[in-house]
Amino acid sequence: MSIDINADKQAADAGMSTAPQPDKYDAGQSALGARGWLRWMWRQLTSMRVALILLLLLSLAAIPSSLIPQRSVSPFKVSEYFRNNPGKAEFYDKLQLFDVFSSWWFAAIYILLFVSLVGCIVPRAWAHSKALRTKPPAAPRNMERLPAYATWETDADAADVLAAARVQLKKRRFRLAPSTDSLAGEKGYMRETGNIVFHIALIGVLLAFLVGKLFMGQGGKILVEGSPEGFANSFTQYDDFQSGALFDEKEMEAFGFKLKKLDQTFERLGTQKGAPRDFEATVEYWQGVDGKPKTGKIKVNEPLQIGGTKVFLLGTGYALDITVKDSKGKVAYQGPVVFLPQDSNRTSTGVIKVPDVSRGVQQIGFDGIFAPTVSLDPNKGWFSTFPSLDSPALILTAYHGSLGIDTGVPQSVFRLNTKAMEQYKKDDGQPWAQVLRPGETEVLPDGSSITLDGVRPWANFQISKEPGKEVALYSVIAAITGLVLSLFVRRRRMWVRATAGPDGRTVVEVAGLTRTEGGGLGQEVQALVDDLRASAPVASSDGPASGAAPKSAEAEGAAKSVAADKKDED
């Protein structure tokens, strides 16, 4: 009896999902030899259980990247880490903990997951494409054992009842398979389709991400407002540049731009005083070798797209127009010098290197602090109290000697190497230090002079090209659509049987089956039953049963065993 029920039920829900069956542990694997082992390993790899473990491992493996500085994100912090804990850093480095996302172990997990995904999805897609072409199975013999069931007797003709059922199920857009005394319908194939689309789309996201990382090229460039020399997109023009392994310098697009104007607004009131509110860069850009110049605007969050490249505004600061003359009055240096902000009120630091002083004179280097709204604190020294140019001042000390530029060792333009230099002293032996306001000139003890001609803002642009963004986006859209379908569509089957009963009346049976979690099957079957009543009214109650209650005690037993079956199967 119980075997009978199982077979019956299995036939009824055959092919409703291509989800893999629970993993079976058959004994005697070892007897299978190498090929058997390979097959077994493949089965394991593509099983849900292993996919689950790989998923958990993947998230576990990502954790260190948020606790330990990453080279790809903040190389500076990594070198700092090396300086502070050399021993530990060495050890971490061996484990590739500073490069989690390019480490072999992270790669191993996602490649395995990728293989698992493909190995899982291809057969499922194949099975589903077959299921899409298969008619639902005929009504099981014992329909009352199905999860939702109703039966009643009617005086209507069996053929008419089936015809009405066909109309009703068609209206509900069930796929139908008629047989002599019954009708089978199935609906909700989109669940499986959605699931497969989702998983394939995940592969798409992964591939797009990889392509992006391999072919991307991006770099930064600081431009001072109004500077005549702008930026032209070639490798040498960048302040810094990163690229993927397959990036091709020859493929760089021809364009360029200049910073015409930079507007900045800061909060003047309240606890957030000094917080940036709005930055807007007006640029003149051209595309192609001799393209006509056009005007564009770039804001934070609103990049400018030029061809396939995007230009982002990342940060701003102040540059100082400086003129240095030697003791003979000859201009030794002139130009804007970029100062880097050190705090939210734009207290900035920078250096001025003057290598070309007249022959015979030593080179000069200035070390400076710039404050857009200057203030003097007995403890902190000079600093800025507001990021706008309300009361700008440059505080300078100066050195003479060799800047070390000619040694061939690359130098930071923001740091002065004073190893071979000596600080200028005042007559009283104190270090020379001066406060310069825009327009002012100061003379050094040796007769050279420095003038602060003016202050202009600069903007830091990021120029980046990362192919595959569109593919990633479309894949993600497909993934979400597939996900919604696979989670919310219910796959279900319904059967209607109408047969002549022993008393000459027609016995109608309606049943429904779903493997999907979520309520509503009963309601749906009830709605079908209610609609069928128009064509198959319940026979007046002189008959043996009103239909509501199936042969009670036995049915209860059956129901329990069905429920128990379900549990086992899960």
Added chain:
Amino acid sequence: MPTITSAAADAAETVNAVNENLAQLSNWFMYSAIAIYTLAFFAFCAEWVFGGRSRVAQQSAALDEVPVEVPAQAAAPVAPAATLAAAFGSAEPAAGAAGGGSVALAERPVVVVRDAGHDGDAADDGGDVTGGDERSDRFGRIAVSLTVLAFLLHAGTLLARGFAVKRAPWGNMYEFSASVALMVVAAFLILLTRRPVRWLGIFVLLPVITTLGVAVTVLYTDTQQLVPALHSYWLWIHVSTAIVSFGALHIGALASILYLMKDSYQKRMRAEDPKRRPWDTVMERIPTPASLDKTAYRVNALIFPLWTFAVVAGAVWAENAWGRYWGWDPKETWSFITWVAYAAYLHARATGGWKGRNAAYLSLLAFACFLFNYYGVNMFINGLHSYSGV
């Protein structure tokens, strides 16, 4: 000359300033909301306490409700009187069929639903808090009314803040926490209109009051404008969906916790000589494990696509702001971890051997990742995603 330009700049920049009166109002709303939530919590407590009076009857009920093989809810609908209407707890007129033998019954064949495990009717198991006690029921209704009142004040808090700064009130952790707590209550109230989940109220108010408490004490920041990096409509899409997801996932996590507790309780009761624990009086009155598990699954599955969308919207915003859509910033990394953990949970539910308790542990692990991504990453790990003023 300089003074004039500076004054002009001042004038231009005060346009962005904050309406202090509204900001003050918002704070008063917040304190009132917290106070009333607390009252509602006590009213829920009273509901449980008075409902516990008829303890004896319940204990025997609790023991009955522990069948060995078949889930309790599976057996119920098989009874002839289990009309569809009854099974779904709806007050549809057809429920009159329960009158037995009436004309209506004869005319309307009813569907027998027997496999509740797959049909999900179990989710309508509302537990039994009041135990039929009238006073308990009254307190329950008072508690819900107070919750609704506090919810309105709570919403008022955020509205006032939003109008005070003329932007959506999700600009810092204080505002974000307040919004998430609002969504927890909203999820509960929405659920309440569809299913008998009043029993859940006491558990929902715990994280709500805690979150708001932390928000006003630790995270509080004055109303303020946003830094330019936060001016993006993608950001608003990202944040609003994240808030709804986070809020609703609280309910999923609660259901998982209660599932684990109730499941242990039932296992204990099945023993020969069950040891009783002080909290058993709560355990015996909450719904069956199957029903709790299903509630957890439904909430998590419903929210997973939305949360996926929130992460994607964040990536789109990051692309606009920083020129890369995914850069393994700590916040991004933890979103990824959280997302994968929830995906693992959904897989676990579909896989033999991982269902039940293991799936519930995964659900809680995933929620813990979400919590860490919010509190841990925002407060202890420095990344690009720093919030203005905390």
